[in-house]
Every structure is written in C-alpha cells, then in structure tokens.
Amino acid sequence: MTALKKEDVRADFTIDQPVATYTAEDHETWRTLFRRQAEILKGRACDEYLDGLEGLGVAADGIPDFRKLSEVLTKATGWSVVAVPGLVPDDVFFDHLANRRFPATWWIRKPEQMDYLEEPDVFHDLYGHVPLLMNPVMADFVAEYGKGGVKALKLGALPNLARLYWYTVEFGLMETPKGMRIYGAGIMSSKSESIYALESPSPNRVRFDLMRVMRTRYRIDTFQNTYFVIRSFEELFKATSPDFTPLYKALQKQPEIGAGDIVEGDKVVHRGTREGWAETPDA
Template identity: 60%
Template sequence: MADFTHVYDAPPPGANADWTVPQKWDAFSADEHAMWDRLFARQSEMLPGRACDAFMRGIDVLKLEKPGIPDYRELNERLKSATGWQVVAVPGLVPDDVFFDHLANRRFPAGNFIRTPEQLDYLQEPDVFHDVFGHVPMLADPVFADYMVAYGKGGLRSLGFGALHKLARLYWYTVEFGLIEEPAGLRIYGAGIVSSYGESIFCLDDPSPNRIRFDLLRLMRTEYRIDDYQQNYFVIPSLEHLLKVTIETDFAPLYAQLESLPDIPIADILPDDDVITRGTQAYAYAKAK
C-alpha cells in the first residue's frame, strides 16, 4: 500500500461519520488548479470521437470546461437539476459500505486532493480529476445515473452474501473500464479510461487487448488488473441494456452460481465469448518481460 497515501482506518479529523469533508474550494492552491486545467485540456482535446455521446453531453451540461477544480456548490446545482445526484468530498478511499450507501442515495464521493506533476500519467488512488472529470459527466445521464443507484443498492446487499469481490468486477469492467457500441463505433464510458490519456488511446486503437461483448456472468467471473492497462474490455450495446440487466437480475442465485464456477484468468477467451477483437496481448507480454 506504499503508493496509497489517502487511506484511513477511520474517518480522519474533520470528517463526518459518513466520511464526507468540506470541499474547501478556496483552499486549493494555484498549482492545484493549474494541474486540473492541464489534465482537462489534454483529455478534452483527444476525447471527441473516443468518449461516448453521454460523456460528451455531460461535460457540456455540467460546464466542466470552466477553469480550475470545480466548485461543488456550482457543480451540484447543475448535476442535481439533471439527475438528482450530487458530488461530496471525501479525504480518500472510503469503506465499501460507506461507498455503496453514498451511491444508493445519489451521492458520488470524490477524493479531495489532486495528483502532483510526478503523477501526471499514473496514479493508483482516485483523485479529484479521476472522480469528477472521469465519473461525474456520466452521472448527468439519467440512465447511467439510475444504474449507479442500482449498483450502490446491490453493493449493500452483496455484503450480506460475502460476494463483494464478485460484484466489484461489475464496477471495474463497466463504471471504470467500460466500452459501449455506438453507431459510429466503439466508444469509452468508463472513468478509468476517460481520465487516462494513454488508456483512452490504447483501449480503442491498440491490437493488444481483447474486446468482448458484455455478458454479466462471464464478466463477474473474470479477473482484472489494477496496475496497468486492461487486457480485456467488455462492450455494452447501450446504457439502457446495462441498467436493464442490472435491475432485472436476481443476484443472490447468481452469487451462488459464481461460487461453483472457476474464475477466468485475465486475457483468456472462452468458446462462447462474443468477441469483437481477439487481442494479441503483445503489450502485456512485453511488460511481463
């Protein structure tokens, strides 16, 4: 955990019982606002034609192009008007039950810090740029906003089944690293991709990763990696499909079924997979050497 500096065993001084803290927008330094502007300019220049329509609309609806780290007092007025969601500041990573409760109640917890210049291209912890630029534009879309509520409620239920590690894969391969099929081609909606310059290119253009059409059971059996670009991307046909599958699935028997099935190693292709792109895995093999 050496790379994680915003991890606490309990709410730190100044935090509420639900781990929220005042944003204290005025306390951000000029350098921190400049880092946001640098990241925003780089991503917003290259994402048109790569990010999905809902994400690009969210940028406009929320007026994220305004210079500097967004002031949540202004941002939340627009977000609440769009979908009833709001962004709340937290000091860092929060416990699972706290996270799920926030989502279930249309609150998105965002880390109240921003990366340093040395962390420009890679940061293991979710900072304010990842959380607000990466996640919040999608929360301005009514369908995706409802999906996140459903996920939060499902997350709270999963704790009673000891199945969090399985459900986490759904979040990982959709909310963080999901691709979607649109009429113009594959597009990005996952926050972990849209907030990363390198992976925004890699996920669509590189021949290395597998791109597999979404199947809930298959996805929830699949291992993932947290330390580099993904070796698999799962592709949904629409946000409506993602929401429909999530709210219509009885996860209790699904968890029981998953307990009887082996995990699927990263990069494996199964005979029944609906494969869009069978990746070469050249990038992962080169990094392994």
C-alpha cells in the same frame, strides 16, 4: 494543500471541500489534464459523456466547486457530489451511491504524477465519473449498483460485484453507430489508456455478459487485458436489473476467468494480440 484534521472528517467520511486550500499549481494541473483529455477524447468518448460534461458546465478554468456541480446534477438526476479524503470503506461507498451521493476525492495529483496515479484524485472522480451521472439511465444504474453493494456485502459476494463496476463504470466500452467509444471513467481520465483501449491490437474486446464479467479477474497495475463492450446504457441497465442472489450462488460453482482469457461462449469483437502484457498476477 493543507492536510485535513481528523475532526474535519464526518462519520460518513465526507468533508467540506477545502476550496480555499487549492494552490495555483493545483488549478494549473487541472487545466493541463482537462485540455489534454478534451483533445484526446474527440471521436473517442461516447456522446452521453460529452453531453453530460457540457451540461454540468465543467470547464478547464480550475478545480470545480462541488456545491455548484451538485446544484446542476441534482436538478438533472437527483445526484450530488460529496467530498471525501480518498478511498472510503466499501459499506460507506455503497451507501453513498445508493442514496445518489457520489463520493469524490478532493485533492489533485502532483505535476510529476500527470500520467499515472495509483489512487483516484479529483480529476479522475469529477472528470471521469460525474458527467455520466447526468444521463438518467446511467444515474439509475449507479444508484442500483450501490443498493446491490450493500446486499453483496451481506452475502459475501463483493469480489463478483466489484468486477461489474470495474469492467463497466471504470473501464467500459460502448459500440455505437459512430464506432467504438469509451464510457468508463478509468479510461476517460487517462491519456494513454484512452488511446490504448480503442486503438491498440493488444487487448481483447468482448461483448458484455453479466455472468462472464463477474467471473473475470482484472488488472490494477497495467492497462486492461480485456474490455467488455455494451451497445447502450439501456442494455446494461436491463442486464443487471434481476436479483443477483441466485447469480452469486451459481458463481460459487464456476471457475474464475483470467483477465486476458477468451472462453467458450464469448462473443469476441476483437481477439487481442497480447503484445506487451505484464506477467504479474491479476486482481
């Protein structure tokens, strides 16, 4: 793929998706990842995600055109997908979300990175995140999160708010009448964590509690030690709708919780065996 020039990147870090620069290998990588996850996520992904994926028309043919996705998404929930070179500054990220623009990385991983990638690529962003933006409740939640992010930056509370995104949008689980299901994009786009998050006895699975989540450190170099479980997106939206300002003040007086700790008051769905946990520090 051709490297971007500095002048290609706008002030808000968006670019025109360089569709013409994708190679045959890039599209084949997308097809391989898509087909693999389609099989793995049967009986593992929540229905809302699968409905969104189908409604968007995201297929295994190759890397999608962001403009075509945006046409469908905008009609459904008012969101659009904008291309960015990679990770963007926090203030830019929150502003995009608050205005219902999802910043998606344009490039895709190399074949040798099929099973692990440090930075999000186009597969993670489009396949993992965008389908749930077709769901009205989740679409509203992410937009409100963006507005909350702008506020958290001013209040110096970003670490607490980042944990909410991590443990929900990226690594959230949902208990449904059909059983435990995935809704977090970080799990949804990962072959191995899609299986681990639901089936491994190693991690904790704990009922979602807003203050608990915002106190909890997380893992960036391994699978998660703890997953937080919601019952519905409506529950998540309701729990996060109050003003966070007094919550941030209360959090300043409370100690942080380790990524793998179980604490008093937790509603434990499954207490992990801790087998295979890394000894490196939490984030």
